Each structure stands twice: as C-alpha cells, then as structure tokens.
Amino acid sequence: MLLAELVAKVKALAAAGLGTLGSNDLFLKVAGLEFLFCNDSDVHISFAQHQPDIEHFFQRWKQLGFEPAEWLHREQHGPGEKVR
Numbered sequence: 001m002l003l004a005e006l007v008a009k010v011k012a013l014a015a016a017g018l019g020t021l022g023s024n025d026l027f028l029k030v031a032g033l034e035f036l037f038c039n040d041s042d043v044h045i046s047f048a049q050h051q052p053d054i055e056h057f058f059q060r061w062k063q064l065g066f067e068p069a070e071w072l073h074r075e076q077h078g079p080g081e082k083v084r
Contacts, residue, residue, distance in 0.1 A: 006028075010026065021037055022037075022039070022041045023039060025037070025038050025039050032047060032048065032049065032051060033045055033046070033047050033051065033053065033054075034046040034047070045057060046073075054070075058070065069082060069084065070082070070083040071083060
C-alpha cells in the first residue's frame with residue numbers, strides 16, 4: 001500500500017466514525033514491524049527481531065527532541081525491562 005493510500009484509508013475510517021488518530025489506537029504492520037499509533041498520541045513499535053530501521057526511528061525521534069525508549073518484553077502484559 002502506498003503512503004497516499006494509507007492516509008486516504010485512515011481519513012475514510014475517521015469520516016465513517018470508526019476512530020481518529022491521537023484519540024483511538026491504530027495498528028499498522030509493515031515488514032516485521034508493528035506500529036501502534038496509540039490513543040494518547042504515543043507511537044509504539046513492536047518487533048520479534050531487532051532491525052536496522054529501529055535504530056533509524058530511535059535516533060530520528062531523539063534528534064526531534066522526543067524521549068524514545070526501548071523495552072524488552074518478557075511477558076504478555078506490562079512494559080518489561082527498559083533497555084535504553
């Protein structure tokens with residue numbers, strides 16, 4: 001799916017009353033990564049194996065003044081252990 005198609009889909013879902021970014025959770029899976037645009041305007045990325053793209057996001061968000069964190073999940077619920 002192209003980015004423009006994704007944006008159009010998200011807008012269509014919002015117009016249909018099915019949720020809005022920043023107010024409701026949106027899950028997006030891409031190439032082994034799962035992005036959660038969560039209801040409190042955070043972005044979470046989950047993955048089974050660490051990938052080079054993760055470091056790009058981490059460093060980019062730091063450069064933009066955000067405070068990214070990396071957590072190791074050892075169980076189904078809860079944040080797990082903070083890596084950095």
